[in-house]
Amino acid sequence: MTLQAIRYSAGNLSIIDQLQLPYVENYIPIRTSDEAWHAIKEMRVRGAPAIAIVAALALASELQTLVAYDQISSSAEEVQAFIIEKLQYLVSSRPTAVNLGDASRKLSAVVVDHAGRPESNGHSVATALIQAAEEMLAKDINDNIQIGAYGAQWILANGLDAKKSKATVLTHCNTGSLATSGYGTALGVIRALASTSKLRHAYCTETRPYNQGSRLTAFELVHDNIPATLITDSMAAALLAKSEASVDAIVVGADRVAANGDTANKIGTYALAVLAKYHGVKFLVAAPLTTIDLSTKTGNDIIIEERPASEVTKIKGPRDKSSTNEVEFETVCIAASGINVWNPAFDITPSALIDGIITEKGVVEKDAKGRFQLEDLFCDPSITAASVPESA
Template sequence: MVLQAIKYSRGRLEILDQLLLPHSEYCFDIDSCTMAWHAIKDMNTRGAPAIAIVAALALAVELVKMKLPPSAEEVKLFILEKLDYLVTSRPTAVNLADAAGKLRSRTEEAAAKKNSTDKSVREAYVMAAEMMLVDDVKDNEAIGKHGADWIRNNTEAGKKGKVSMLTHCNTGSLATAGYGTALGVIRSLHATGDLKHAFCTETRPYNQGSRLTAFELVHDKIPATLITDSMAAALLLLKGPSENIAAIVVGADRVAANGDTANKIGTYSLAILAKHHGVKFLVAAPRTTIDLKTRSGNDIVIEERPGKEVTVVTGPRSEGDRRVDRDHVETISIAAFGIGVWNPAFDVTPAELIDGIVTEVGVVEKDDDGVFHLDKIFETGGSNDKPSTIGGI
């Protein structure tokens, strides 16, 4: 059974605290926008699709529980103010801003109706937020299928038999409403018996790979191996042929109109390695991650995080190879005191290094001139309207 990091029923939202993983599985309630803002900012929940869903549903829960303002107009203004506030929690992830924009439009439409009331505006918002949760899982499963099909049909390794894959950061159930994007591609390959092995990077400095992706791979019993970030080049050189490594697949926090992609720090270097070693490099993300208003990666604002994430590590005390003492959490210094730290949370991978962008409606490839035409995937309303590969049209 795939992990469920977001649990929702009307009037209640519960999330898995990812800061405690992989050693402790603890869920807590989110009943206000303020709680959601801090959970997103502090990374109790993370992953571009997931934070959008958590933010949207948190406001839905708050609306259900609160005493509403007396008019439709006041409810509308309350919702719009809260949406603007929630977007400030993570500025790089476009999914959150995209979700807020769609919910804003739905709220304004509901309030503009002739016989609108406080309750009708609330209901319109809550239903729209709930549908986002349903759609995200469906979209992730489609991304997994399209990505797996592309790897089987468009890579030399895929034509030979079972393939191995390398992924970075966490893009699974913990980063989405369920199933995952890049990890969803790996899950799909595994489900059809086409996966030989998965490799995941530790993803310093926050260790989303070693803490979260590794946790999901073990949970799902997918054959997998953890490597440090600095081992990726050696992996492709020494084990690429024997392990039949087909591709590196990553997620995205924002994809610009030209295909430049902002993702967890370290992604850019993996794309360079993939190009050198002749391994395909794929970005897996729903269309909500694609921002046609951002022309290129040069326009993407990169979030910088506290230096302490690099200079210290926190976790339960280890007692041998398999046991940990969960009651004794310690913070350990791993750097020289007084050293300066630069800690960008993301980097931008140029479109020229990306072979395909896997979405819920298909895999976009570059045309003969090496250009992505991402606007084409917004001309369809569903995954059945376009073929698996829609690039180069």
């Protein structure tokens, strides 16, 4: 069974604490937007889709509590102002991931529309937000399943030579159930291949300095019994050059895709794209439409978040041999004291290095002029993309 990282039912939200994975599976309650802000900022929850969903559901949970205890204003305008202020606060937790801002705009539009109706009141405005947040959760899971199916078929049709029937895929960072509402984007493609016995092997990078690959992706792959191997980030070039490994595709997620296809993703993604181009390996970005930001024209316009130096100079983990049954965490220094540190959380992969962008509507490829036409995804329901059987 696929890991469930976000649990939500009738206003009760809890998330698996990713800072303790893979050593401890501990779910923590998120009851308010303030608790969600800190969980996102501290990376107890991470991954662009998951961040947006947790923020939306946290506000929904907070509103349900206020309604249950009759602490909500009867004024539609006051509740509208309260919700929009909370959404703006939540967006400030992580600036690079566009999904959070997209969710905020959509929820704000729902609230403004409902508050403007003659029959609306504070309770009904709160209810409108709650329903919209819950619908986002369901849609994200369905979108991820579609992304997995489209991506798997594209790789089998375009990434394999005639002698192969199964694919070997390398992925970076964590893009599975821990980064989404469930199933995953790039890791969802690997899951889709595995579910149809079309996956030969998966490789995941450790993803320094936060080790999302070794801690989280490896955890999910083991959890789902998917054949996989962990490598350090610096081993990727050697792996692609290794004929026995025979990697067919690299599939990564995205925190923001610009209008021209330039993609912001976890630091190290750009290097993998360069390596893929040199070795003739297909390079794919898996991202729902909520990650595509048409208002951002190119990758040069994307603000890159920088993380604390301590993530590079220190590392946290459990004691290797504990005398008790309880897991004891310890932080150790791994760098020379006083050294300067540059720690960008993301990098930009130019669209020229990307073979396809996998969305819930299909795999978008570049046109004859070598350009992605991503705006068509939002205005033309019959966009030409890699087809997928309805049964997928």
